[in-house]
Structure formats: structure tokens, C-alpha cells
């Protein structure tokens with residue numbers, strides 16, 4: 001298990017760090033997790049060496065999450081050799097997530113694309129520490145996430161999550177309070193919604209997002 005926020009404190013992940021000011025703001029404002037996107041078609045793409053350099057700016061602080069899209073073992077092994085990652089967030093099947101966890105022994109988070117209530121898992125599967133609940137991308141999308149696309153939050157009402165989970169997709173400082181009230185999400189994940197330009201984070205928006213996400217408590 002990786003670090004989890006204290007009971008009743010909403011976890012916040014800021015994803016897609018590419019530059020120092022954004023990374024430093026996550027540390028200063030107490031993000032729980034920071035994400036590095038190892039997917040070349042993303043405006044937030046960083047190499048493992050770039051992620052290592054950013055990560056080395058601070059000892060401790062947010063847990064480091066590496067985001068991979070349908071990764072093979074060699075890709076994961078190469079990244080893990082270069083940059084210490086606390087979590088592997090992957091776009092893949094449940095079976096592949098289990099395999100990755102068994103192979104690397106690092107906590108695995110799995111993206112679960114959702115367009116209807118039937119897409120919400122109802123049973124726990126071994127090898128997956130946390131689910132990222134996010135919208136199914138449009139068929140024209142060039143990447144499976146990070147599209148500033150919002151999920152229909154009402155789908156989560158009445159859902160009994162079998163895993164720890166996190167809400168992602170189109171969140172920003174202006175809608176995160178409503179999102180957590182409607183969904184009851186214990187943790188939230190944001191990328192585009194705290195950027196001043198694609199791939200460039202806004203320190204002020206990061207501070208605002210973290211503060212607002214935590215302004216509504218929840219009972220686990």
C-alpha cells in the first residue's frame with residue numbers, strides 16, 4: 001500500500017507535472033500525489049530522466065505516480081530503473097494490472113473509463129490498489145485521459161465502490177466542490193484544470209484546487 005491521506009481528508013493528485021514551478025507548488029500546498037505522464041502523445045509527456053530531475057527537487061512530499069498507457073514490461077522496467085515511482089497508474093485491463101503488480105511489486109492504479117453505470121466495477125480484483133474513475137474518451141481523442149472532459153457525476157450515486165477510488169476528468173478549482181458533493185469521491189485527480197497552457201501548471205490554480213477539494217469532508 002502507498003501513502004493514503006488521514007481518514008476524512010480528501011486525497012488530491014495533481015497529474016502531468018513537467019516543470020519546476022508546478023512541481024514545487026504541489027509540494028508547498030500539500031498534494032498527496034504527483035503524476036508524471038510517460039505517454040509521448042501527451043502535452044505533459046516527460047522522459048523518465050526529466051521526471052527524476054523534477055522529483056529530486058524535494059525529498060519526501062507527495063507520492064510519485066508514473067502514468068503509462070498500455071505499457072509493456074520493458075517500458076516499465078526502464079522507467080523504474082531511472083526514476084523512483086511509488087505508484088504505477090496504468091491504462092490497461094484488470095488482468096494486465098494484476099500482472100504488472102506481480103512483476104514489479106509496486107502499487108498499481110487502474111484507469112476505469114466510464115460512460116454508463118454498467119462500467120462501474122462492483123467486485124474487488126487482486127493486484128489493483130486504486131481505481132481512477134474517469135470518462136471514456138471521445139473516439140477522436142489522441143489520448144485516453146487528460147482531455148478536460150467531465151464525467152456524468154450522477155452515475156456514481158448509489159455505487160458501492162469495491163476499491164479505494166479517485167475521481168478524474170475535467171475537474172478544476174471551480175467545479176471540484178460540486179464534484180465531491182455529488183460523487184462523494186474520497187480523492188480527486190486533475191491535470192488540464194490547473195494549467196495556464198497545455199502542459200504548464202499554474203501554481204495559483206494548484207493551491208486553489210487543493211484547498212477547495214479539501215474544504216468538503218467525507219466519511220469513509
Ligand SMILES: O=C(O)c1ccccc1N[C@@H]1O[C@H](COP(=O)(O)O)[C@@H](O)[C@H]1O
Pocket residue numbers: 015016035037039042043044067069134143144145146147148149168169170171189190191192193
Ligand atoms: O494528462 C494526460 O495528458 C494524459 C495522457 C494519457 C492518459 C491520461 C492522461 N491524464 C489523466 O487524465 C486525468 C484527467 O485529466 P484532466 O484533468 O481531464 O485533464 C489526469 O489527471 C490523468 O490521470
